[in-house]
Amino acid sequence: MPRSRSATRMALPIWVVLVTLFAFLGPESALAADRGAWAPNVPYTVGDIVSHEGKGYDCRQSHTSLVGWEPPNVPALWLERTSAPDTQAPTAPTQLTAPSKTHASVTLSWSASTDNVGVTGYEVFVNAGASPSATTTGATTATVSNLAANTTYTFTVKARDAAGNRSVASAAFSTTTSAPPPVDTEPPTAPSALRSTSVGNSSVSLAWNASTDNVGVTGYEVFVNAGASPSTTTTGATSATVSNLAANTTYAFTVKARDAAGNRSVSSGAVSVTTTSAPPPGTKVLVGYWHNFDNGSTNIRLRNVSAKFDVIQVAFAEPVGGAGSGTLAFTPYNSTVADFKADIAFLQGQGRKVLISIGGANGTLHLDDATARQNFVTSMQSLITTYGFNGLDLDLEGSSLSLNGGDTDFRNPTTPRIVNLIQATRQLLDQNGAGFLLTMAPETAYVQGGMAAYGGPWGAYLPVIHALRDRLTYLHVQHYNTGTVTALDGRAYAQGTSDFHVAMAEMLLRGFPVGGNTSAMFPALRPEQVIIGLPSSPQAAGGGYTSPANVHKALDYLMKGQSFGGAYVLREPAGYPGFKGLMTWSINWDQFTQFEFSNSHRAYLDTYR
Structure with a gap:
């Protein structure tokens, strides 16, 4: 809470408060380290230098970065540097290879490029196409999807920096996608032990034990009163909350598991739950x-x-x-x-x-x-x-x-x-x-x-x-x-x-x-x-x-x-x-x-x- 004890000192936002433990850093903090392109989920230390959207920034407070908290958004964390325009392109990526592939995708990896300011990302090209089929924001891996089965593709990668400079292409790498898998017709097992974990006047929270499948369960569907369509779905979680229910009303719930091929299990056992009474008017x-x-x-x-x-x-x-x-x-x-x-x-x-x-x-x-x-x-x-x-x-x-x-x-x-x-x-x-x-x-x-x-x-x-x-x-x-x-x-x-x-x-x-x-x-x-x-x-x-x-x-x-x-x-x-x-x-x-x-x-x- 912004609970200051004077008229002029507002409480510091989260990005400042979180770093108070680093207020007395050792002498090594004065040594600047070029960390390349800013990226989320990275620990940064006072004195680090990053690039973002063509500009350089000095780290002012030690922290771990997060999407949405980029350098221009948080001056308490980053101080913009002044420098001449960047016209130097990164070096070309090397050692392009494919550590894994499926019948419809290829996962690629390569060794990082270098740049005078910082590499901000990479672009993956398929069969010398004019536009990249995949891009990254600094990662040296990418997956290209929507490919045809049992087909040979040639890949190249280019590095880019914040100023828009792009490297020459990496050496080409060719690989063949796998043969298509057999058609999956086996449904998952039914979810078990369906139970209510909390009840309100307009919602019921449910949980159940996981189903199994010969390939893999991809999600669950929750049905109310044996309805034809699910009232809510999950993407793997074994819990869900069904909302928009009437107060003081009994509902019967069942759950089905589904797999990637669209196979659905038979229904779980049903559980009946009665919602609580509605709150009286004016209780907000x-x-x-x-x-x-x-x-x-x-x-x-x-x-x-x-x-x-x-x-x-x-x-x-x-x-x-x-x-x-x-x-x-x-x-x-x-x-x-x-x-x-x-x-x-x-x-x-x-x-x-x-x-x-x-x-x-x-x-x-x-x-x-x-x-x-x-x-x-x-x-x-x-x-x-x-x-x-x-x-x-x-x-x-x-x-x-x-x-x-x-x-x-x-x-x-x-x-x-x-x-x-x-x-x-x-x-x-x-x-x-x-x-x-x-x-x-x-x-x-x-x-x-x-x-x-x-x-x-x-x-x-x-x-x-x-x-x-x-x-x-x-x-x-x-x-x-x-x-x-x-x-x-x-x-x-x-x-x-x-x-x-x-x-x-x-x-x-x-x-x-x-x-x-x-x-x-x-x-x-x-x-x-x-x-x-x-x-x-x-x-x-x-x-x-x-x-x-x-x-x-x-x-x-x-x-x-x-x-x-x-x-x-x-x-x-x-x-x-x-x-x-x-x-x-x-x-x-x-x-x-x-x-x-x-x-x-x-x-x-x-x-x-």
Whole structure:
């Protein structure tokens, strides 16, 4: 969250926060290293030089790159260099060969070219064609598809640089595609152990055991009430969420497996599930962060928070004794403990919930061992008991959550600070009973960013969300201070747009492949668990503010299926009526701008039925 303690110092966006551990680099950091063309998913260090779109850039902050976060987009990471125009072509690729092939494709590899600035990619030509049949953005491998079986093809490769210079062609390489495979007529086995994993008023989440096939299962189809067409499909995942169901209604579900040849299995055994009752009208919620410091917005006594907010997040409980101590403390700003407790009780008497939020941009927390974990539980329980908070909000940023090397399965995390956070949070939930709320406010890199890459900060919140989803009340990802993020349709969307809000929300409502691996699908959350996080005003964040009109366009599409004609197309055409509402940073900035956020969005949410 952009929770600065002065009027002029805004919280740093994710790309800066993530690199604070590298603030004191050794003397070797002064040695510039030419890394060639910028590419995603590459670790870069301060002093590295890359090329991108004909320009050179110096790395200013150590980080691992990601699609959408190219040098021109993030000046906090890259400083543009000034240089003379590049007219020198790369050297020709060498050692072109084909490590594998099928009846319809050939996979090629070659040795890298060199360039005075940097090679940005390669072009593969088939049979001396005028146009490339395949291109890469730096990789020295490529697969050429849609070839004829048992046919000889000749391939060449050219290298290109950011200025558009192309090398001469590599030496030609010829190979013959394989004979066509025999026709596959054998269907997969039926899926087994079909079961429901969660139920809402408009959706049911299902899981099943995998089928087997003589060649390979490519996906599954979920049928509702023995319908002729599947209600939803997967591309290999053994879980799915069926949405747009009626409340308080019993449905029968079955699943079939399919293979690449189009063979379908017989149906799984059926499972019947009854959706929950519909929520009463007017139950969409508005969540706001009240910050316990004056950053130039305004200071509000807690009891005077606008009545438009249903859930108030008190920001923040922060570590004392260092990030690794695990001990958190909270001291009311400009108030006594007695007055603050009275204010919380006053708001609770109005039927509102008051939670304590942990962390923020300045509150880095590392639960790296059992001692820190127990200190966390003890100190947080003390705060909860003292003030009577209704719940706990995890707003951990920067290096508080980061995946260690080799931690590759969000379902079974091994990074100590993640495992300890899950265990400590579960203990607090158990100690405080079923009515104790749990919310989370991660940045996009930590959640949706985990689809493009899983490691380090990318996707680091996913194991926490997944392990605690049974007790998770609301997840409100911060749709601000972010680079572009790739959505389910494979396109990258920019913050501050209606498309961005719809696309990012549906990733949580639909589920997505973690690290692009369809065998590691992050299961969908229930619609009533999902909330969009927004800045309340342009001053509240470095980027991502969206006008109320464009937010309402997004919500009309997301909840009602009423398209505004944007680029992103919902996977669920009817929308998600159970979607829960909006969160904002912050209540203080909302009051500063004469309640534009709370007035406009409360009125909109109250009309939704």
